[in-house]
Amino acid sequence: MIMDFYEFENAVASTAIYPESGEGTLTALNYTVLGLAGEAGEILNKVKKVYRDKGGVLSIEDRAAISKELGDVLWYAARAAAELGYTLEEVAEYNVEKLRDRQVRGVLAGTGDDR
Numbered sequence: 001m002i003m004d005f006y007e008f009e010n011a012v013a014s015t016a017i018y019p020e021s022g023e024g025t026l027t028a029l030n031y032t033v034l035g036l037a038g039e040a041g042e043i044l045n046k047v048k049k050v051y052r053d054k055g056g057v058l059s060i061e062d063r064a065a066i067s068k069e070l071g072d073v074l075w076y077a078a079r080a081a082a083e084l085g086y087t088l089e090e091v092a093e094y095n096v097e098k099l100r101d102r103q104v105r106g107v108l109a110g111t112g113d114d115r
């Protein structure tokens, strides 16, 4: 199955049940970014447990479990973008443009959001 951002966003939207979903409000945005951080935290915890419980050896099962959490991150990223009034395609394109511009100007390394 090949899925593009548009198809993914539509699938995500059909399961987007939370306060003020789709209304573009601060409450809706807040819910999505809290979820985004929570799912990112689940990834961190799974990686931590590879160190704690598995001697730092990342198994195929660990990779699969972490990839599922990445899917949860994507879900919340899609909804956060939607609540802001953007598509995932727009967010992805902007990110690539930003990185290419930094690459051309030789400032890929370094700090600061607006370099």
Ligand SMILES: [Mg+2]
Binding pocket: 039, 042, 068, 069, 072
């Ligand atoms: Mg999860």
